[in-house]
Amino acid sequence: MTTIILYGKIILSLRVYLEYCVRAVKSSKIKATYTWKVRFKKSCKGVLKRFFCEAFLFLERRKRIMNAIGKLKLENPTNEYKEQVMECRRIFLKNNESFDGCAGLEEVSSFEEWIDFDNRLLKKYGENFVPSTVYLAIRISDNKLVGIIDFRHDLSDFLLNYGGNIGYSVLLSERKKGYAKEMLRLMLDKCREFNKDKVLLTCDKENIASAKTIIFNGGVLENEVIDKVNLSKSGMIQRYWINL
Numbered sequence: 001m002t003t004i005i006l007y008g009k010i011i012l013s014l015r016v017y018l019e020y021c022v023r024a025v026k027s028s029k030i031k032a033t034y035t036w037k038v039r040f041k042k043s044c045k046g047v048l049k050r051f052f053c054e055a056f057l058f059l060e061r062r063k064r065i066m067n068a069i070g071k072l073k074l075e076n077p078t079n080e081y082k083e084q085v086m087e088c089r090r091i092f093l094k095n096n097e098s099f100d101g102c103a104g105l106e107e108v109s110s111f112e113e114w115i116d117f118d119n120r121l122l123k124k125y126g127e128n129f130v131p132s133t134v135y136l137a138i139r140i141s142d143n144k145l146v147g148i149i150d151f152r153h154d155l156s157d158f159l160l161n162y163g164g165n166i167g168y169s170v171l172l173s174e175r176k177k178g179y180a181k182e183m184l185r186l187m188l189d190k191c192r193e194f195n196k197d198k199v200l201l202t203c204d205k206e207n208i209a210s211a212k213t214i215i216f217n218g219g220v221l222e223n224e225v226i227d228k229v230n231l232s233k234s235g236m237i238q239r240y241w242i243n244l
Contacts, residue, residue, distance in 0.1 A: 072146065072179060074135035074186050081136055082111040084145040088171060101150045101167030103134045128156045135190070137170075137183045146174040149183050151191060155200060162229055162237055165191070165199040180213045188217060192244050201240045204232035211238060218242045 077085065089105050091097075099106045104121065108114040122129045130152045137147040149168035152159055159165070166187055170180050184201075191199050201219055203210035204227075211219075219240035227237045 069178075069182060069185075071139060071141065072137050072182050072186065073140055074149070074183070074190065075138050077111075077115050077134060077136055079111075081138070081145055085114070085136070085148075086111055088145060088148065091171065092169070095172060097172070098169070100169045101134075102148045102169055103132060103150050105148070125156075128158060130154045130156050130159060133190070135187070137168075137179065137186075139174075146171055146179050147183055149187050151187060151194070151199075153194065158229070160200070161225060161239075162202060162227065162231055164202040164239070165196075166201050180209070181216050184213055184217045188242065188244060196244055198241055198243045201242065202237050203240075204234050205236040205238050206232070206234040211240075214240045214242070 075081070085105070092099055092102075093106060103114070103117055104124065105114055107124075108120070113120065117134060118131065121132070131154070132150050132152045134148065134150040136145055137149060138144065139146050147168060147170035149166065152163070152165050152167075155165065166184065168180065168183055168187070170183070188199070201214045203214065205224060219242050222239045222241055224236050224238050227235050231237065
């Protein structure tokens with residue numbers, strides 16, 4: 001049934017494209033001559049080419065997302081994943097990547113120091129400290145770490161304006177596989193277990209992939225704010241709410 005609906009939408013979109021093409025050609029006041037027919041055919045070919053390229057990309061994205069469902073689990077950080085976590089840290093540092101949702105992994109030198117979350121982060125943030133729960137996104141088939149995600153239980157002024165309730169990162173080698181969407185979906189289930197009725201997520205305005213991940217999981221854009229804390233590349237941060 002899902003496939004039928006999907007292709008129904010594609011056919012409907014194609015019809016809209018063709019109707020647009022007809023209107024565009026007619027509006028140019030080209031007479032119904034051989035030239036008109038040639039231009040019309042070329043316009044149709046261009047529209048059809050764009051349409052099928054977009055349809056193909058849509059289906060590929062859909063396929064990646066569907067393939068990711070049921071492939072991951074969220075696990076608490078334990079010694080079982082110690083080496084993988086520290087290797088993740090090394091890779092992120094090497095590639096100068098942002099440690100979003102990693103609870104300060106870049107600031108520690110050992111796994112044991114990292115998992116002492118409350119004591120370490122309380123010293124760092126003081127009165128602005130917010131308790132959080134960190135999970136590792138593990139691929140079920142091979143027990144491999146693909147990303148890290150954390151849930152901040154409350155919102156400080158900083159988190160309300162810029163950081164949000166949830167942050168996450170995916171290893172470079174595991175991106176474009178639909179894992180970010182699946183990680184967030186699983187985390188939202190965890191948030192429901194904490195009796196939350198809505199959560200805030202934020203992202204750089206230029207981070208289209210992150211915005212798509214949030215919107216896919218029900219995010220609704222509330223507003224965009226000027227980044228006064230230098231978290232983003234664009235200088236603007238988008239704030240999305242997800243109702244649970």
